[in-house]
Amino acid sequence: MDKVKLLINGPAHAGEGVGRHNGMAVFVPGTAPGDTVLVEIAHIKRNYSRSSLLEVIEQSPSRCRPECTSYGACGGCQLQYVDYAEQLRLKTTLARDNLAAWPVWTMLRSAKQLAWITHGTTETSPALRQCIVLAIQN
Numbered sequence: 200m201d202k203v204k205l206l207i208n209g210p211a212h213a214g215e216g217v218g219r220h221n222g223m224a225v226f227v228p229g230t231a232p233g234d235t236v237l238v239e240i241a242h243i244k245r246n247y248s249r250s251s252l253l254e255v256i257e258q259s260p261s262r263c264r265p266e267c268t269s270y271g272a273c274g275g276c277q278l279q280y281v282d283y284a285e286q287l288r289l290k291t292t293l294a295r296d297n298l299a300a301w302p303v304w305t306m307l308r309s310a311k312q313l314a315w316i317t318h319g320t321t322e323t324s325p326a327l328r329q330c331i332v333l334a335i336q337n
Contacts, residue, residue: 200240202253207234210289214277225250231281232289233259261285 205218207230216230220240224247227238235257238250255262265271265279278286 202237202239203250204256205236205238207232207236207259210293212293214280220248223248227252229280230255231259231262231278231285233261259285 203220203225205220205225205227207216207218207227209217209232211217211226213228215226215228216232216234216236218225218227218230218236218238225238225240226247226249227236229252230236234255236252237254237256239253240248240250242249259281261281261284263280263282265276267276267279270276270279278289281289
C-alpha cells in the first residue's frame with residue numbers, strides 16, 4: 200500500500216487522529232492533532248481509509264510520554280500520549296461532535312488522572328430523548 204505524509208488535524212475515537220490525503224479522511228491510531236506523521240494506508244473505503252503509523256515526523260506540542268505502566272496493554276486510556284489538558288479538550292470535542300443534538304458543556308476534570316475509570320458507555324434514555332446517561336463503573 201501507499202506510504203504518505205500527513206498532518207493530523209482532528210481527533211477520532213479510540214485514540215486515533217484524523218488527517219486528509221487527496222480529500223479523503225485517513226484514520227491513524229496513536230496520533231494527536233498537530234502531529235506530522237508518515238503512515239501506510241492499510242484499508243481504503245469509499246470515503247475514508249485506515250492506516251498504520253510508521254513514524255511521527257514532528258510531534259504535537261501536547262504529546263507526552265504515557266504515565267501508566269499498562270498503557271497499550273489494557274485497552275483503556277487511549278489518549279495518554281497527550282497531556283491531560285489536551286485529553287480533556289479532545290474528549291469534549293468528540294462528545295460535542297457525537298452528541299450534537301444535546302448540549303455538552305465540558306468534560307469534568309478528575310482529581311485522579313490515572314486508574315479512576317474502568318469502563319464507560321453512553322446511551323440515550325428511551326423515555327427522555329433529550330437525556331444522555333453516562334455510566335461509569337469502577
